[in-house]
Each structure stands twice: as C-alpha cells, then as structure tokens.
Amino acid sequence: MPPSAPQGKAEWRAWARTRRQEVPDLSAEVTAHLTTFLQARGARRVLAYRALPGEPDISALAPHLDLLTTRARFRPAPHLTLHPWETATEMSRFGVLQPPADAPRVGLETVDAVLLPALAYDRRGVRLGYGGGFYDRLLPEFRGLTVGVVWDALIVDELPSESHDLRVGFLATETGVRAVQRWASGQASSGL
Numbered sequence: 001m002p003p004s005a006p007q008g009k010a011e012w013r014a015w016a017r018t019r020r021q022e023v024p025d026l027s028a029e030v031t032a033h034l035t036t037f038l039q040a041r042g043a044r045r046v047l048a049y050r051a052l053p054g055e056p057d058i059s060a061l062a063p064h065l066d067l068l069t070t071r072a073r074f075r076p077a078p079h080l081t082l083h084p085w086e087t088a089t090e091m092s093r094f095g096v097l098q099p100p101a102d103a104p105r106v107g108l109e110t111v112d113a114v115l116l117p118a119l120a121y122d123r124r125g126v127r128l129g130y131g132g133g134f135y136d137r138l139l140p141e142f143r144g145l146t147v148g149v150v151w152d153a154l155i156v157d158e159l160p161s162e163s164h165d166l167r168v169g170f171l172a173t174e175t176g177v178r179a180v181q182r183w184a185s186g187q188a189s190s191g192l
Contacts (some may be wrong), residue, residue, distance in 0.1 A: 002019075012128055013130075019154060037147075038113055045110055047114040049149075050097050058115060068111065080137075081105050125170075127165065146166075150171065
C-alpha cells in the first residue's frame with residue numbers, strides 16, 4: 001500500500017522502488033502505445049531516456065523516431081545536455097549508457113516531445129524522480145509534449161510536490177497514453 005500523501009518524498013521513493021520490483025516488464029506494450037501516440041501528434045524529434053532497471057525500456061522507439069538522449073553533467077552546476085541517441089556508448093555513474101563528453105549536442109528548442117522516466121507519477125502529472133532535479137532544471141520553459149512513462153501500478157492519487165517540481169501533460173503506461181486531466185477525471189482515453 002502506498003504511503004499517505006503527507007509523507008515525504010523519501011518514503012514515496014522507497015515505496016515505489018519496492019513496488020516496481022513486483023511489476024512485470026511490459027515495455028513492448030508501452031512502446032507500442034508511445035509510437036502510435038507520438039506519430040499521431042506529429043512528433044519527429046523526441047528526447048527519450050536510457051532505462052534504469054525497473055523502468056519501461058523505450059529503446060524500441062529508435063527505428064520510428066529521431067531519438068535524443070541525455071548526458072548528466074555536474075559542472076559548473078548539475079544539468080543535462082542533449083545528444084543523438086546512437087552516441088550513447090559509455091556507461092554513466094547511474095548505470096546506463098550515455099553519450100561521451102565530446103558527443104555532438106542538440107538544442108532543446110529542436111525537440112517536439114520529451115519522455116520522462118520516474119519512480120512514480122500522480123494523476124495530476126506530478127513526477128517523483130530520483131532526487132537530482134535534472135529534468136526540473138532542463139524543462140521549465142519547454143512548450144512541447146511532455147509524457148511521463150511509468151508502469152500503471154506506479155500511478156497514485158497524489159504525490160508530495162514543490163513549486164519547482166515538473167508536471168507532465170500525458171502519462172504513458174502499458175495500458176495506453178492519456179492526458180493527465182482526462183486520467184484525473186477517470187476517463188480512459190488513448191490520448192489521441
């Protein structure tokens with residue numbers, strides 16, 4: 001059972017890590033829904049993520065879209081840079097492939113949609129990340145599609161949030177892609 005909303009993010013992160021170990025890997029279903037959704041919306045260039053253990057693996061999107069990925073940088077302050085998907089050839093400190101430091105960079109202004117991993121999301125589109133704030137710093141001015149990608153079992157009614165916490169417009173799971181406001185009102189729409 002998830003913690004109650006007044007609990008802090010640490011308790012929610014612990015719950016989500018435990019809960020996602022119980023969820024079967026249905027990455028193919030998530031990817032199929034995302035492919036249909038993104039193509040219907042005309043998204044061509046998509047910022048995606050290299051999956052950590054337990055996250056939906058969306059790498060099968062690569063043949064269908066112009067995917068980008070990130071590199072975490074820590075100087076002068078923690079931030080993400082964007083790079084072509086295929087340049088991710090070295091292991092990061094987080095245990096996923098990332099582009100090398102000298103890989104060609106791509107500007108966020110060229111991106112149509114961003115796919116965001118998380119430990120959990122709530123029905124309002126609030127993201128529970130890993131605590132680094134990388135996406136919160138990258139995306140405050142982004143006006144394209146923002147899609148949270150997570151297992152259905154990790155969507156809860158309400159997560160604790162702060163003013164700087166990123167909210168997404170859509171949630172993608174193994175059961176489909178839905179606009180956050182439709183999900184919150186109980187409508188099971190594909191978001192198309």
